[in-house]
Amino acid sequence: MKLTDSIQYLKGVGPKSLENYQKLGIFTVQDLLLYFPFRYDDFASRSVFELLDGEKATIIGEVVTPANVQYYGFKRNRLSFKIKQNDAIIAVSFFNQPYLADKVEVGKEIAVYGKWELAKQQLLGTKVVAQADDGFSPVYHVSAGVKQSTLVKLIQAVFDADILKDLSENLPDYLIKKYRLMPRQEAVYAMHFPQDMQAHKQALRRIKFEELFFFQLKLQALKNKEKSGREGISVIIEQKEMDEKIAELSFELTKAQQSALTEILSDMKSPYHMNRLLQGDVGSGKTVVAELAMYAAALANFQSAIMVPTEILARQHFANLKQLFPELNISLLVSGLKVAERREVLESLASGRTHMVVGTHALIQEGVEFYNLGLVITDEQHRFGVNQRKILREKGQNPDVLMMTATPIPRTLAITAFGDMDVSIIDELPKGRQPITTRWVKHQQLPDVLKWIHSELADGAQIYFVSPLIEESEMLDLKNAEELFAELLAEFPKSTVALLHGKMKNTEKDEIMQTFKDGKTDILVSTTVIEVGVDVPNATIMVIMDADRFGLSQLHQLRGRVGRGMKKSYAILVANPKSDSGKKRMQIMTQTQNGFTLAEEDLKMRGSGEIFGVRQSGIPEFAVADIVNDYNILEVARAEAVEIFKTPENYHELIAQVQVGDGFD
Numbered sequence: 284m285k286l287t288d289s290i291q292y293l294k295g296v297g298p299k300s301l302e303n304y305q306k307l308g309i310f311t312v313q314d315l316l317l318y319f320p321f322r323y324d325d326f327a328s329r330s331v332f333e334l335l336d337g338e339k340a341t342i343i344g345e346v347v348t349p350a351n352v353q354y355y356g357f358k359r360n361r362l363s364f365k366i367k368q369n370d371a372i373i374a375v376s377f378f379n380q381p382y383l384a385d386k387v388e389v390g391k392e393i394a395v396y397g398k399w400e401l402a403k404q405q406l407l408g409t410k411v412v413a414q415a416d417d418g419f420s421p422v423y424h425v426s427a428g429v430k431q432s433t434l435v436k437l438i439q440a441v442f443d444a445d446i447l448k449d450l451s452e453n454l455p456d457y458l459i460k461k462y463r464l465m466p467r468q469e470a471v472y473a474m475h476f477p478q479d480m481q482a483h484k485q486a487l488r489r490i491k492f493e494e495l496f497f498f499q500l501k502l503q504a505l506k507n508k509e510k511s512g513r514e515g516i517s518v519i520i521e522q523k524e525m526d527e528k529i530a531e532l533s534f535e536l537t538k539a540q541q542s543a544l545t546e547i548l549s550d551m552k553s554p555y556h557m558n559r560l561l562q563g564d565v566g567s568g569k570t571v572v573a574e575l576a577m578y579a580a581a582l583a584n585f586q587s588a589i590m591v592p593t594e595i596l597a598r599q600h601f602a603n604l605k606q607l608f609p610e611l612n613i614s615l616l617v618s619g620l621k622v623a624e625r626r627e628v629l630e631s632l633a634s635g636r637t638h639m640v641v642g643t644h645a646l647i648q649e650g651v652e653f654y655n656l657g658l659v660i661t662d663e664q665h666r667f668g669v670n671q672r673k674i675l676r677e678k679g680q681n682p683d684v685l686m687m688t689a690t691p692i693p694r695t696l697a698i699t700a701f702g703d704m705d706v707s708i709i710d711e712l713p714k715g716r717q718p719i720t721t722r723w724v725k726h727q728q729l730p731d732v733l734k735w736i737h738s739e740l741a742d743g744a745q746i747y748f749v750s751p752l753i754e755e756s757e758m759l760d761l762k763n764a765e766e767l768f769a770e771l772l773a774e775f776p777k778s779t780v781a782l783l784h785g786k787m788k789n790t791e792k793d794e795i796m797q798t799f800k801d802g803k804t805d806i807l808v809s810t811t812v813i814e815v816g817v818d819v820p821n822a823t824i825m826v827i828m829d830a831d832r833f834g835l836s837q838l839h840q841l842r843g844r845v846g847r848g849m850k851k852s853y854a855i856l857v858a859n860p861k862s863d864s865g866k867k868r869m870q871i872m873t874q875t876q877n878g879f880t881l882a883e884e885d886l887k888m889r890g891s892g893e894i895f896g897v898r899q900s901g902i903p904e905f906a907v908a909d910i911v912n913d914y915n916i917l918e919v920a921r922a923e924a925v926e927i928f929k930t931p932e933n934y935h936e937l938i939a940q941v942q943v944g945d946g947f948d
């Protein structure tokens with residue numbers, strides 16, 4: 284038998300079951316060895332006194348009453364008897380396994396596995412444990428046609444055939460020594476049939492390390508390939524001019540902004556092409572960092588482009604850039620332009636007259652050509668698909684790429700999903716920001732909230748109302764928003780109330796936002812479309828209806844729409860959550876303002892796939908590792924992979940184990 288042999292040659296595998304095994308991803312003998320259980324039943328005997336209600340365990344005791352089988356109805360019956368463990372008398376019941384009566388003999392010891400029902404002092408048995416079962420018994424994910432017990436037997440048979448010795452060690456010796464990892468063969472065996480808890484723990488640690496290490500090695504290989512394969516642009520940084528411009532700003536850059544800028548500029552200076560993610564909490568001031576990077580490009584005679592998800596954001600950036608760099612030629616490219624205007628912008632881009640351009644999706648349309656695009660930035664990057672970002676990038680000759688995100692991606696995810704990218708983090712808000720007061724109220728308290736809003740409106744406040752989210756249906760979201768809109772119109776007859784929702788055309792949305800921004804609307808009712816980007820410093824109150832329907836990160840993004848001016852701001856979460864996790868989320872929101880903390884909490888509560896904005900980010904599914912709980916291993920694995928790529932020529936064999944195709948993105 285060889286590791287690469289198909290399992291069809293194994294005893295007990297017929298054509299039908301072969302297909303079923305293949306559905307589980309098991310094709311070869313090696314696949315079978317590496318098909319690990321997801322949990323174990325613990326058949327080691329326990330003392331009844333330490334069992335929790337509902338816990339599954341094995342109890343060993345002396346049989347003190349004869350087995351009694353009661354029949355009731357067709358094929359239904361119950362076997363019961365009592366056992367004595369030390370001083371405790373325990374009732375044992377089995378349903379529909381009358382034949383087990385043969386194993387029950389008064390005065391003899393018996394081991395029963397089952398569920399402990401505390402109130403009844405009864406063990407609901409599922410199995411009489413034989414001597415051989417003592418210890419851990421693996422439980423595998425199986426699907427239709429594959430039986431748990433057959434799979435166990437098959438795996439056992441493969442081990443019995445002494446094939447394990449052919450499985451080679453895939454981790455380098457120095458790592459095994461450094462982290463005291465269990466050797467691969469031993470670990471693979473212990474994953475299936477651990478001697479005890481300790482052996483299982485060590486095996487699991489080793490296998491997780493292996494999985495995360497090779498993942499990180501692959502990411503580093505990709506990154507390395509990017510850097511060596513394609514020559515990027517080397518921008519000469521005019522430090523003096525940069526410093527002068529920074530001194531002209533109406534505020535001082537925070538330390539975090541400064542270091543992010545330094546990292547970006549050093550990437551731009553290097554001959555490699557930059558592939559960097561700039562992440563920072565809402566309001567942390569990412570824009571100005573991006574603008575300064577664009578300035579550096581302009582000083583070196585390169586064009587730069589920034590792509591944003593909405594027209595109103597584009598206009599906002601455009602106005603900022605013009606004010607900051609009056610000496611430069613700045614263009615705006617959005618779909619709302621008149622034909623002549625558009626033609627002029629396109630001409631200016633192609634001839635090189637334009638230094639910087641801000642735009643929406645309009646930037647990646649055909650016919651948009653650049654003279655020498657050296658830097659490409661996407662704001663709110665998760666709003667764009669991988670392809671859209673790629674099209675923009677390809678409008679230049681391998682330009683430097685910077686992506687910005689206001690959805691704080693927890694570090695855990697960032698180094699996993701974006702491990703092939705460099706990451707700069709702005710983890711500090713500008714000085715003098717007033718914290719946003721967040722309150723959680725129940726629906727029945729809404730009248731009090733409305734009363735308070737009346738008085739705030741009288742003081743000139745502007746207010747956002749976000750209607751509840753119903754994920755399954757945009758139509759229902761709209762209906763909710765419309766109902767809320769009607770209610771608020773009735774409640775505030777003297778104020779201007781506007782409605783914004785996702786079904787509107789972009790131009791219509793932008794117009795409504797602009798009116799709100801200009802202070803001509805008092806209350807803006809909206810679905811979650813306002814979540815992204817606009818600065819309305821005068822808006823100071825954010826009311827989120829049925830807030831428990833939103834994830835933490837999303838609530839945080841919504842809340843970040845207020846607290847942008849000098850006035851005190853409030854976020855009101857209206858919710859009567861039914862679940863514990865809903866309640867917990869409301870509490871966390873009132874307790875922390877830190878987007879990263881919230882995103883980490885979100886990750887813990889909902890799992891990595893669920894986090895808003897990172898769904899399409901290409902985070903792989905791991906077989907045994909869990910990026911949240913195994914974060915420590917992940918970090919170590921990453922550090923080791925990085926180290927290896929400092930001198931890749933010394934690790935040919937190791938690196939050959941990870942195949943790098945076209946990679947991600």
Ligand code: ADP
Pocket residue numbers: 534535536537540563564565566567568569570571689713714818
């Ligand atoms: P975001 O990171 O959410 O995109 P912005 O870049 O829109 O945040 O910045 C939010 C606001 O903070 C803007 O009005 C910006 O001018 C201002 N700002 C940025 N950096 C600073 C700073 N260092 N000190 C004071 N205000 C700043």
Ligand code: MG
Pocket residue numbers: 569570662689816
């Ligand atoms: Mg922004």
